[in-house]
Amino acid sequence: MAHKKVLIIGGGVAGLSAALELEQLGIGVDLVEKTGFLGGHAIQYACKATDQCVKCGACVVEEKLKAVSGNPDIRVFLNSQIINMAKTDGRSAITLRCQPTYIDPHKCTDCGQCYIQCPGEGAIEQGFSSNNHPLYALYADKCLHFTEQNCHICEDICPEKAIHLNMQSDEHIREADAIIVAIGFKAFDPVDKPYGWQVFDNVITNLELERILRRQSDAIRPSDGQIARRIAFIQCVGSRDATLNHLWCSKVCCGSALRMARVIKARHPESDISFFYMDVQNFGKDFEIFYAAVQDDVRMVRSLPGDIYPTSDDCLRVICFDQHERQSVEQVSDLVVLSVGIKPGSDFGELTDTLKLKSELTGFFSVSQPEQGIFTTGAATGPMAIDDAIASAGQAVWQTVQYLKI
Amino acid sequence: MIEKILIFGSGPSAYHIAENLISDGSEIIIAAHGSMPDIPVALEKTEILNNADLIACRGAVGAFAFTFDQNGEMLTREAAYAVIAEECERHPDFDAYSLNPGERMITLSALKTLLTNTNNGNEPFLGINTIAFLTGLGKESNPVILEEIMDACLRLKSDHHLIRCYILTENLKVGGLGLEFKYRLTRKAGVVYIKFTHKYPEIRTVEDGCLITFTDEITGNVCRLTPDMIVVDERLTPSPYAKQLARVMELETDALGFIQADNVNRYIVATNRKGIVAAGPARMFQTPADHISDADNAALTIKSLKTRMKSPQPDNSALINNRCTQCLTCFRVCPFHAIQILASGKLIVVPWACERCGLCTAECPEHAITLEGCNADAVANIIQTNAVKNDAAFVPYLVAFCCERSAKQAAETATVMNMPLPSDLRIITVPCAGIIGLEYILSAFRSQADGVMVLTCHPGNCHSGRGNISAHDTAAQAAAFLQAIGFQKKRLKVRTLAANMGHEFATIANDFEKQISDLGPSGLKR
Numbered sequence: 001m002a003h004k005k006v007l008i009i010g011g012g013v014a015g016l017s018a019a020l021e022l023e024q025l026g027i028g029v030d031l032v033e034k035t036g037f038l039g040g041h042a043i044q045y046a047c048k049a050t051d052q053c054v055k056c057g058a059c060v061v062e063e064k065l066k067a068v069s070g071n072p073d074i075r076v077f078l079n080s081q082i083i084n085m086a087k088t089d090g091r092s093a094i095t096l097r098c099q100p101t102y103i104d105p106h107k108c109t110d111c112g113q114c115y116i117q118c119p120g121e122g123a124i125e126q127g128f129s130s131n132n133h134p135l136y137a138l139y140a141d142k143c144l145h146f147t148e149q150n151c152h153i154c155e156d157i158c159p160e161k162a163i164h165l166n167m168q169s170d171e172h173i174r175e176a177d178a179i180i181v182a183i184g185f186k187a188f189d190p191v192d193k194p195y196g197w198q199v200f201d202n203v204i205t206n207l208e209l210e211r212i213l214r215r216q217s218d219a220i221r222p223s224d225g226q227i228a229r230r231i232a233f234i235q236c237v238g239s240r241d242a243t244l245n246h247l248w249c250s251k252v253c254c255g256s257a258l259r260m261a262r263v264i265k266a267r268h269p270e271s272d273i274s275f276f277y278m279d280v281q282n283f284g285k286d287f288e289i290f291y292a293a294v295q296d297d298v299r300m301v302r303s304l305p306g307d308i309y310p311t312s313d314d315c316l317r318v319i320c321f322d323q324h325e326r327q328s329v330e331q332v333s334d335l336v337v338l339s340v341g342i343k344p345g346s347d348f349g350e351l352t353d354t355l356k357l358k359s360e361l362t363g364f365f366s367v368s369q370p371e372q373g374i375f376t377t378g379a380a381t382g383p384m385a386i387d388d389a390i391a392s393a394g395q396a397v398w399q400t401v402q403y404l405k406i
Numbered sequence: 407m408i409e410k411i412l413i414f415g416s417g418p419s420a421y422h423i424a425e426n427l428i429s430d431g432s433e434i435i436i437a438a439h440g441s442m443p444d445i446p447v448a449l450e451k452t453e454i455l456n457n458a459d460l461i462a463c464r465g466a467v468g469a470f471a472f473t474f475d476q477n478g479e480m481l482t483r484e485a486a487y488a489v490i491a492e493e494c495e496r497h498p499d500f501d502a503y504s505l506n507p508g509e510r511m512i513t514l515s516a517l518k519t520l521l522t523n524t525n526n527g528n529e530p531f532l533g534i535n536t537i538a539f540l541t542g543l544g545k546e547s548n549p550v551i552l553e554e555i556m557d558a559c560l561r562l563k564s565d566h567h568l569i570r571c572y573i574l575t576e577n578l579k580v581g582g583l584g585l586e587f588k589y590r591l592t593r594k595a596g597v598v599y600i601k602f603t604h605k606y607p608e609i610r611t612v613e614d615g616c617l618i619t620f621t622d623e624i625t626g627n628v629c630r631l632t633p634d635m636i637v638v639d640e641r642l643t644p645s646p647y648a649k650q651l652a653r654v655m656e657l658e659t660d661a662l663g664f665i666q667a668d669n670v671n672r673y674i675v676a677t678n679r680k681g682i683v684a685a686g687p688a689r690m691f692q693t694p695a696d697h698i699s700d701a702d703n704a705a706l707t708i709k710s711l712k713t714r715m716k717s718p719q720p721d722n723s724a725l726i727n728n729r730c731t732q733c734l735t736c737f738r739v740c741p742f743h744a745i746q747i748l749a750s751g752k753l754i755v756v757p758w759a760c761e762r763c764g765l766c767t768a769e770c771p772e773h774a775i776t777l778e779g780c781n782a783d784a785v786a787n788i789i790q791t792n793a794v795k796n797d798a799a800f801v802p803y804l805v806a807f808c809c810e811r812s813a814k815q816a817a818e819t820a821t822v823m824n825m826p827l828p829s830d831l832r833i834i835t836v837p838c839a840g841i842i843g844l845e846y847i848l849s850a851f852r853s854q855a856d857g858v859m860v861l862t863c864h865p866g867n868c869h870s871g872r873g874n875i876s877a878h879d880t881a882a883q884a885a886a887f888l889q890a891i892g893f894q895k896k897r898l899k900v901r902t903l904a905a906n907m908g909h910e911f912a913t914i915a916n917d918f919e920k921q922i923s924d925l926g927p928s929g930l931k932r
Contacts, residue, residue, distance in 0.1 A: 021706060025710060047864075047904035049867065051865070052865040052866045053670065053863070055669075058904070059812070059867065060671075060673060062815060062904075062905040062906050063811065063905065066815070112823075130822040130823070131815075135823075214906060216909060217909045247586050248584075249580040249581045251581040251582070279580065281580070282546065285660045285662070286661050291546060302603045323603065323624060324603070324604055361587075381583075382583045387670070391674045391703055394703035394706050395698075395702040397706055398426070398703070398705055398706040399702070402430075
C-alpha cells in the first residue's frame with residue numbers, strides 16, 4: 001500500500017475522530033485548525049452527570065483530544081486556514097496560511113504566567129482541556145504589543161522564554177490524496193432576538209452556560225458571581241425559525257439544556273428551573289427514561305417567551321403566553337439561558353469557493369462529493385450531537401478509504 | 407488464519423454491511439434467522455445460512471466459532487469478526503390509545519403497504535376523505551416514525567389530493583436531518599398538525615367511523631374530528647432474536663434491550679466483545695440514512711481491527727500464572743470475554759481482547775493474575791516512600807486512586823489550570839478502578855496515608871462497564887472493615903468524576919483535606 005495522506009479541515013470532534021480513524025489505518029494526517037486550540041465547540045462542554053452518566057459525550061471529546069495530542073502521525077496546524085487548492089493527477093496541493101502562534105510548544109510548560117499577567121483583555125486565552133498544549137493562545141488582534149506597539153510583558157516574564165512576539169506568519173503547501181471537511185458549526189448570534197443578550201449580564205447562551213459549568217461547576221451569574229437559583233432556559237433561539245429562513249431543528253439543544261438543568265438541580269435541589277419550549281426532541285438511547293425523570297425536576301412551559309425585562313434587583317422578568325392558562329404570564333429569574341441554534345460554520349463561504357463544494361438549500365454542506373476526493377462531515381453537514389459527529393466522521397473516513405482504494 | 411466475517415441479519419442493514427465488506431475484499435457469511443430475501447449483491451464468495459438459530463459462541467476476536475441450530479442440525483462456522491445487523495420489530499400502539507385494529511383503524515406499516523399497492527389498480531382509499539395520524543401521545547415517539555408519517559402524508563397528498571391529513575401529537579420530533587424542512591413541506595401541502603400538552607384527545611369508535619374530541623390548546627375551543635381512517639404509530643423494539651443473540655454472545659444491552667450498552671465508551675458500533683460489532687437497528691432504532699452511516703462505521707471498525715491485528719500482539723495484557731486453580735472467577739468477571747479456556751482446561755488471556763481493566767486481578771482469589779504496572783505491593787511502596795515526615799505541623803498525607811480515563815484527567819486539568827490543591831496529595835493512577843482491590847486501600851493506610859480517596863468514573867460511564875461499581879463495592883467493604891477495627895471510616899472517600907471535571911476534582915480534594923485535617927493524623931501512622 002503506497003503511503004497515502006489525507007488533509008482534514010477542522011479540529012473539532014468530527015475532525016479529531018476522523019484523524020484518529022485514519023491514523024489507525026496507517027494513513028498520514030494533516031489536521032488544520034483555524035483557532036489556537038483543538039477540540040472545537042465540544043471541548044468546552046461540561047460533564048452533565050448527576051448521580052450517573054447522562055451520556056452527553058463531552059468526556060469522549062476529551063479522550064479523543066488526548067489521543068490526537070500525543071500522536072506523532074497526526075500533524076496539527078493551529079491558527080491555520082486553507083487559502084488555495086490546486087489539483088494534479090488526483091493529488092491536491094493545499095496552501096495553508098498559518099498565523100503565528102507566538103508560543104513555542106516545545107518550551108512552554110503551561111505555567112500560565114503569561115495569562116495571569118497579560119494586561120490586554122482577551123489577548124491571551126486559556127484552553128479548556130489539559131490536553132491542549134500549549135494551554136494558552138495569544139491573539140494578535142487584542143495584544144497590546146501589536147495594537148499599541150509597546151507591550152512585551154509576556155515575552156519578558158515567561159520563565160521558559162517560550163514566547164516570541166516577532167514570530168511571522170507562514171505559508172505551507174501540503175499535498176493530500178483526499179480532503180475531509182469538518183469545519184463544524186457557528187452558534188446563532190441572538191443579539192437581534194428580544195431577549196436582551198449582551199444587554200443584560202445575566203442573559204447568556206447555552207454554550208456560555210456549558211463553559212461556566214465546566215470551569216466553575218455551578219450556574220454562576222455573570223453580574224455578581226452568585227449561584228443562580230431561578231433559571232429559565234429558552235429553546236429554539238434561531239432554530240426552526242421561518243423568519244430567519246432557518247428551517248431546521250438544531251437537534252442538540254433540548255439534550256444540552258435539559259441535561260444541564262438536571263445537573264444543576266442535582267447539585268442544588270432548591271433550584272427552580274423552567275424550560276420554555278416548542279417540542280422536546282429526543283436525545284440519547286435512554287431518552288424516554290430521562291424525559292420522564294426531568295419533568296419532576298424542571299417546570300416545562302410550552303411557550304416561547306416574547307420579552308425579557310430587568311427588575312430593580314438585578315433579576316429578569318420573562319414574559320410569555322401560557323397556553324394552559326391562556327393568558328400572558330411572567331416569571332422572575334436570576335439567569336436566563338438561550339439555547340441558540342446551530343448555523344453553518346463561519347468559513348463556509350470561503351471554503352465553498354476554494355474547494356468548489358456544493359451546499360444544500362439549508363446552507364449546510366451537502367453530503368460528500370467523492371468524485372473530487374472531498375468528504376464533508378460533522379456539524380458542517382447539519383446540526384448534530386457529539387455521538388452523531390463521531391458516526392459521521394467514521395462514515396467520511398470509510399468513504400475516503402474506498403476512494404483511495406486502500 | 408481465519409479472515410471471514412459473519413453477519414447476523416437479513417434486512418437492509420445487513421445488506422449494506424455485506425456490500426461494504428465485499429467491496430473491501432472480505433469473505434463473508436450471512437446468518438439469517440429466517441430466510442434471506444433475494445439481494446442483489448455479488449454473492450459468489452458469500453455463504454448464506456438460512457434458518458440459522460445461534461446457540462453458542464466461543465472464542466475471541468480473530469477466532470470466533472458460532473454454532474447454529476439449522477432445522478435441527480448443528481452447524482458451526484468460524485469467523486474472525488462478526489457484525490450484528492438484525493432489524494427492529496414494530497409494535498402498534500393501539501393499546502396506548504385504547505383502540506382496536508380494524509380496516510379503518512390501521513398501523514403506520516399497513517398504511518405504507520396500502521400506499522405502495524395503489525399502483526396495481528387497487529383503490530384502498532376509495533371513500534376516504536380524512537385520515538388522522540396518532541403519534542407520540544402519552545408515549546414519546548421519535549424522528550424515524552415522524553419522517554415515515556410525513557412521507558406518507560406527502561404521498562397521500564400527491565396521489566389522492568382530496569384526502570385531508572391530520573397529525574395529532576405531543577412533541578413533534580423534527581430533530582433529524584431535513585425534518586423541519588419536510589414538516590414545512592407537509593404544511594404547505596395542507597397537512598394539519600394538532601399538538602397536545604396537558605390533555606390528550608378522546609377517541610371513540612362510533613357507528614360510521616371514529617370521533618375524536620379535544621380542546622384546542624391555543625383557542626380553547628372544543629373541536630371534533632371524524633376521520634374515515636385512523637393511522638396509529640408504532641414502537642420500534644429489538645426483535646426477540648436480537649435479544650437471544652445478546653444472551654448467547656453475552657453482550658451488554660441497553661434499557662430497551664438493544665444490543666450495545668448505553669455507554670459513551672461504546673460509540674459508535676462497539677460492543678463489550680472486541681471483534682463483535684452491533685450496527686444499524688440492532689443497536690438502536692434509526693433512520694435509513696443512519697443505517698448507512700452505521701454500515702460504514704461497522705466496516706471501518708472491522709478494517710481498523712484487521713489492520714491492528716497485523717501488528718505484534720499487545721504485551722501488556724493481564725497474565726495468568728501457575729498459581730491458577732481454574733476456579734473460573736476471572737472467566738466470569740471479565741467484561742470483555744478476554745479469558746478463554748483451552749482444551750487442557752488451562753485459562754489464558756487473549757491479549758487482543760484484554761482492555762486492561764484489572765477486574766480479574768482484583769477478583770482472583772489466588773492472586774494468580776498480574777497486570778503490568780498494577781501491583782498492590784508496588785503501590786504501597788510508592789505511597790510509603792513518598793510519605794513526608796513532618797514534625798512541625800500536621801499536613802494530611804492524602805492518597806487518591808484515580809482511574810486513568812476520568813479522575814486522573816480531571817486531576818491533570820486542576821493542576822495545569824493552577825487550581826489550589828492539597829499540599830500533600832499522592833495520585834495513584836490505575837487503568838480502571840476495577841483493579842482497586844481491598845489490599846490497595848488497606849495498604850495505603852498501612853503506608854502512612856492519613857486519608858484515601860477512590861475516584862472512579864460515573865456509573866454508566868465505565869469503559870469496562872462495571873469497574874467503577876466494583877471499586878465502590880470494594881471501598882464499602884474496606885469501610886466496614888475499618889469501622890470494625892475502630893478506625894475512622896471517614897478517612898476513606900469514594901467519589902465519581904469525569905475527565906473534564908477539573909474544578910470538581912479540586913473541590914473534592916480540598917474538602918477532603920479539610921476533613922482529614924480536622925481528624926488529625928491517622929492512628930495507623932508509625
